[in-house]
Amino acid sequence: MKLKYIFIVSLFSSVFSAQIQKDSVRHVEQINLLVKKKLVERKADRLIFNVEASVASQGMDASETLANVPLMKVDENMGSISIAGKSSVSVMVNGRMLNLTGAALLNYLKSIRSENISKIEVITTPPSKYEAQGNSGIVNIILKKNPNLGFSGNLNTNLIQRTYSGFSSNGSLNYQTEKFNSSLKLTYYDSAKRSDENYTILGATQNYSNSVRRDMWKELTPTLNMSYKISKNSEIGMEYIYAHQKSGMDIVNTTKNITSDHQEENLLTHTFHREKLPTHTLSAYYDLKLDSLGKKLSLAGNFYKNNSDTEVNFSTLTLSDHSVQNVKTTSLISPQIFSVQADLELPFSFGTIETGVKFNQFKNSSDIKYFNLNAGQYAEDPLRANIFSYQEENYAAYFSFAKSFGEHWETKAGLRYENTNAESVTISTNTQNKYNYGQWFPSAYVSYKEDKNVFSFSYSRRINRPSMGNLNPFRWYSNPYSYSSGNPLLTPAYINNWELGYTFNNKFSTSIYYLRMKNAFGQISSIDDLSQISTYLNYYNNNFWGLNASYTDTFFKFWESSISMNSTLQNSSVFNIEAQPQKGSSFSYSINNTFSLNKAKTFSLFLNYNHSLPYRNVNSYFYDFPELTSGVKISLMEKKLQINATVTNIFAQRYRGELYFSDNTQKMDNYWDGRSFRLSVNYTFGGSKKKISKKNIKFEEKERAQ
Numbered sequence: 001m002k003l004k005y006i007f008i009v010s011l012f013s014s015v016f017s018a019q020i021q022k023d024s025v026r027h028v029e030q031i032n033l034l035v036k037k038k039l040v041e042r043k044a045d046r047l048i049f050n051v052e053a054s055v056a057s058q059g060m061d062a063s064e065t066l067a068n069v070p071l072m073k074v075d076e077n078m079g080s081i082s083i084a085g086k087s088s089v090s091v092m093v094n095g096r097m098l099n100l101t102g103a104a105l106l107n108y109l110k111s112i113r114s115e116n117i118s119k120i121e122v123i124t125t126p127p128s129k130y131e132a133q134g135n136s137g138i139v140n141i142i143l144k145k146n147p148n149l150g151f152s153g154n155l156n157t158n159l160i161q162r163t164y165s166g167f168s169s170n171g172s173l174n175y176q177t178e179k180f181n182s183s184l185k186l187t188y189y190d191s192a193k194r195s196d197e198n199y200t201i202l203g204a205t206q207n208y209s210n211s212v213r214r215d216m217w218k219e220l221t222p223t224l225n226m227s228y229k230i231s232k233n234s235e236i237g238m239e240y241i242y243a244h245q246k247s248g249m250d251i252v253n254t255t256k257n258i259t260s261d262h263q264e265e266n267l268l269t270h271t272f273h274r275e276k277l278p279t280h281t282l283s284a285y286y287d288l289k290l291d292s293l294g295k296k297l298s299l300a301g302n303f304y305k306n307n308s309d310t311e312v313n314f315s316t317l318t319l320s321d322h323s324v325q326n327v328k329t330t331s332l333i334s335p336q337i338f339s340v341q342a343d344l345e346l347p348f349s350f351g352t353i354e355t356g357v358k359f360n361q362f363k364n365s366s367d368i369k370y371f372n373l374n375a376g377q378y379a380e381d382p383l384r385a386n387i388f389s390y391q392e393e394n395y396a397a398y399f400s401f402a403k404s405f406g407e408h409w410e411t412k413a414g415l416r417y418e419n420t421n422a423e424s425v426t427i428s429t430n431t432q433n434k435y436n437y438g439q440w441f442p443s444a445y446v447s448y449k450e451d452k453n454v455f456s457f458s459y460s461r462r463i464n465r466p467s468m469g470n471l472n473p474f475r476w477y478s479n480p481y482s483y484s485s486g487n488p489l490l491t492p493a494y495i496n497n498w499e500l501g502y503t504f505n506n507k508f509s510t511s512i513y514y515l516r517m518k519n520a521f522g523q524i525s526s527i528d529d530l531s532q533i534s535t536y537l538n539y540y541n542n543n544f545w546g547l548n549a550s551y552t553d554t555f556f557k558f559w560e561s562s563i564s565m566n567s568t569l570q571n572s573s574v575f576n577i578e579a580q581p582q583k584g585s586s587f588s589y590s591i592n593n594t595f596s597l598n599k600a601k602t603f604s605l606f607l608n609y610n611h612s613l614p615y616r617n618v619n620s621y622f623y624d625f626p627e628l629t630s631g632v633k634i635s636l637m638e639k640k641l642q643i644n645a646t647v648t649n650i651f652a653q654r655y656r657g658e659l660y661f662s663d664n665t666q667k668m669d670n671y672w673d674g675r676s677f678r679l680s681v682n683y684t685f686g687g688s689k690k691k692i693s694k695k696n697i698k699f700e701e702k703e704r705a706q
Helices: 002-036 062-068 102-109
Strands: 040-042 047-050 072-075 080-083 089-093 117-123 137-143 146-148 150-161 165-176 180-203 206-231 234-258 264-289 296-306 308-318 323-348 351-374 377-380 386-405 409-426 431-450 453-464 475-477 483-485 493-504 508-528 531-555 559-574 584-596 603-612 615-617 620-622 625-636 641-648 655-660 664-671 676-685 689-692
Touching (some): 062 072, 062 102, 062 137, 080 137, 102 180
Parallel strands (some): 089 137, 483 531
Antiparallel strands (some): 040 047, 047 117, 072 080, 453 493, 508 531, 531 559, 620 655, 641 676
16 A cells, blocks of 8 residues: 555656646747747847847848848848948957958858857947957857757758859868867859949040949858867867959950040950959967856967969050050969957956957058060060058057946946057059057947836947058059059048937837048049049048838738838038038838748748938939849758748849039949849758857958958
8 A cells, every 4th residue: 555655656746747847848938939039139239130039030041141130231232231321341250250241251151051040249339349440330140059969061052043144052061079069161152243334424524434244253162160178168279261262354345535625535445354362261269267157268369361363464446546455464462461369258246347458460462563465475564563562560458347237227338449550662653651550449338128128328439441452552454544543541530439229129129320430531533534543542521310220020920021221311521532522311221021821931932122212422422222132932851951042133223323523523323233043952961969169269350451
């Protein structure tokens, strides 16, 4: 009887325990479901978009996922990623700056699956921990921890049909143990597009230029990541990227020039442009946890180098006398970047302190040669040759303090100091320029949360240093008369950002912002007889007042929609050019929709519309640009196999604008093969699941090598 009683009690306890476990699982699932509903979160210094909570963002790559983030815009035609109210952004993955631009950045993001992304942080006013470089915000893509022990990976193929066909493929193979983590990724793409560019300058002298261009890219990029946990408190790791890139352009340009005395000249130029660009990037880190409370020391080093070898052949026919000029230019450009940094994070009961130091060194050398074809032999023209060298060293230190007051208030403030020494030498003109400047870059953030309402205020000061391409005075010729060049006398621009934000119920978000930019630079074109000359100048100051808003929600359980808008008012002043700046304004909006077509949500349709209305800025005017994108997504084999088909820029819109100067008006009308059909197939495989942490390291300077 006693044994029977014990058995019954034991059985009851087991059933009760099992029921508790089931209830706990249900409770956890309910919590997860609740978390998934929080699409947008507002923190003191950033806006967070939870990718896992967005049905629209499933079954995509990272570039497509970014386009679903409120106030983010991804333009594959321009090769740009931007935040509403910002000219462009820097992109990080797990806190590591990618420092890629254009097609290289988008192709890298296409190798990341949305299923591997936990959340995306949009930092419109970056804190002092990050480089002060850049007139834009930062987007930080936070990846999920790889849950697979043993071997796992994925294979992805994309077919792209524009005017020309193209494709890209990438695959990754991962291997993990409790202490060791490694990943080998291989990416290859071969693509081309057609461009039709028209540029007109109307003044006392008139110049009409049309270029029909075929752009081609090929790249093979292996990437190796490795990390090892030395102990429970320390870890080391490295990443090596080798990019073997080849690019080319075949261009047919027609130019008509009418002088002030009505003399007309017509030129026809065929250009053959080829470039080889092998690139090496090596990064390493060491992380040490100082205690169980979260105190941590991080050390990191980065090295980047490429050797751009370019040859351009162009043949120009002058129609007035039917003469032909055959010219060849060659260039060897070798940028190199080295950086080391140390970051210390110290959480205490009274708040969290972050501090660190960093050293960056930039080097660049270029050797440009110009050859004329005479009697079947190329002869060098030393007057058009150029050897240029540039070296820059940046020393930086920062300190920040963050503190939360109860459940409602969150604050953060920081100060960064950067000192820059720069020197450039132009051999052809025997000129040398030296710069030395130090600047303070403060930042501050406050947020208040009450129930479903979150209010925030942020401020940061930034610097926009010219890239090496902006500074290099070498001339890129489009024909024997016309060229573009950099300017070694460029100086940095400075930006102050203020922003007041509000979020309601993790769905609606809005902000009012003010941006003050001083000593900004850009590219300016002018005419000198038959020559159209483009160079860079510091030439304007700008004031922006802006309002943006977004709302993301799910309706009827099958329709997820995200609506956003941005509006700005601007006024400007100019110097170094003869122009009359105008008060400007802009307004843009987007509506992204995803419809789940079956109960399991494995088959969906998306329809996205973006529209930028006509706007003015400084001395320019840009026409409206509407864009419609649509496609379908299919998930099979328990979402291991995913197929996407997308049509972009369905109406094949063109980019059109005008620039106004005192003595001329300049007009552009361009089409960059925006309409395309894309078919993507992705297959994921994996081993046993267990969470293993993976560290990514920052390399924030590489984009300035462009």
